[in-house]
């Protein structure tokens with residue numbers, strides 16, 4: 002049977018941990034981060050747990066294990082290397098209806114701990130249900146690299162203005178379209194560029210206008226030597242959010258095939274300055290223009306200078322370097 006996924010509020014709630022090794026340390030760090038009150042019982046405590054105890058972050062329970070400790074706990078984490086003891090503790094917890102995690106036995110656990118990607122307040126949790134913890138970990142690492150770091154600040158923006166959003170856009174269908182426009186528009190790009198204040202201003206302007214348009218934006222993509230496998234994830238993301246693709250004839254079809262299907266496509270102007278003007282006009286009209294050049298096309302003269310000028314315009318302009326091709 003599949004496990005039931007849930008996110009638990011442990012702030013101020015008590016968790017009993019039995020075992021004090023490497024694995025107990027990992028679990029306790031996550032528990033403390035969630036605000037749990039942690040009590041630990043172990044013959045030997047990992048030095049970092051001793052340090053946490055000295056700082057008053059956790060309480061150590063001495064002597065022989067006492068079943069009465071369970072009375073106050075809402076969760077039990079069992080992390081000793083004594084399988085028989087672990088099984089006995091799991092049975093005690095079950096009898097008292099305390100949820101229990103046995104770190105080396107999914108079958109004895111009434112809850113398990115997933116691999117987590119943290120873009121607070123956004124969290125992604127991955128579970129293999131105990132089938133293959135290493136797989137959950139690997140998947141986490143892969144997703145971690147591809148997930149926009151602006152997600153956390155973006156979620157915080159939505160949280161901060163939640164009441165105002167509901168008030169300005171009481172109609173759900175309209176609110177949905179507005180959310181989509183913010184998520185696909187300039188605000189995340191500004192956050193990625195570290196321009197938090199500009200992002201908030203753009204966010205509030207969109208809210209004020211109740212307008213679903215995301216605002217103009219430019220992405221300059223170095224498309225590399227032609228193999229789509231060599232595109233950066235950020236470049237791919239931009240190509241998939243484009244309203245219009247401004248395409249250099251030397252960009253490979255294989256790369257273009259990965260761009261958003263319903264984006265308009267047009268050939269780039271011959272002269273570099275005219276090409277700059279071409280993408281600027283799209284951004285000024287509120288469109289997300291993605292200009293593709295082969296190789297590391299925006300770090301070679303004279304296009305580096307065109308890119309530098311575009312970066313001074315009011316709308317966000319992101320440069321995605323490519324792998325230089327033989328010809329530059």
Ligand SMILES: C[C@@]1(CC(=O)O)c2cc3[nH]c(cc4nc(cc5[nH]c(cc(n2)[C@H]1CCC(=O)O)[C@@](C)(CC(=O)O)[C@@H]5CCC(=O)O)C(CC(=O)O)=C4CCC(=O)O)c(CCC(=O)O)c3CC(=O)O
Pocket residue numbers: 027028102103104105106107110112113114115116117127128129130131132133134135137138141
């Ligand atoms: C059932 C579960 C119990 C529980 O909830 O704790 C459990 C059980 C076991 N883990 C084992 C091994 C390892 N587990 C990890 C890592 C993680 N294990 C986690 C969860 C879970 N592990 C739960 C299931 C979750 C699911 O399936 O989705 C993660 C996701 C979360 C966390 O623990 O924080 C965290 C990744 C965090 C991240 O990186 O994102 C590593 C890698 C490492 O440590 O770096 C190793 C190799 C260590 C080595 O072999 O050296 C073994 C075999 C022991 C052996 O073979 O000897 C068992 C027992 C068995 O499979 O039978």
Ligand SMILES: NC(=O)C1=CN([C@@H]2O[C@H](COP(=O)(O)OP(=O)(O)OC[C@H]3O[C@@H](n4cnc5c(N)ncnc54)[C@H](O)[C@@H]3O)[C@@H](O)[C@H]2O)C=CC1
Pocket residue numbers: 019020021022023024025042043044045046047080081082083086104105134
């Ligand atoms: N869930 C997971 O992610 C993983 C689980 N494991 C498994 O988790 C278990 C713990 O791993 P580690 O922390 O590396 O082990 P460890 O050997 O470092 O720590 C074991 C801890 O349990 C305590 N302990 C042992 N018997 C006890 C008892 N009767 N009463 C009180 N305390 C007792 C020890 O004092 C020590 O603090 C192992 O069985 C290991 O195979 C290992 C890797 C990952």
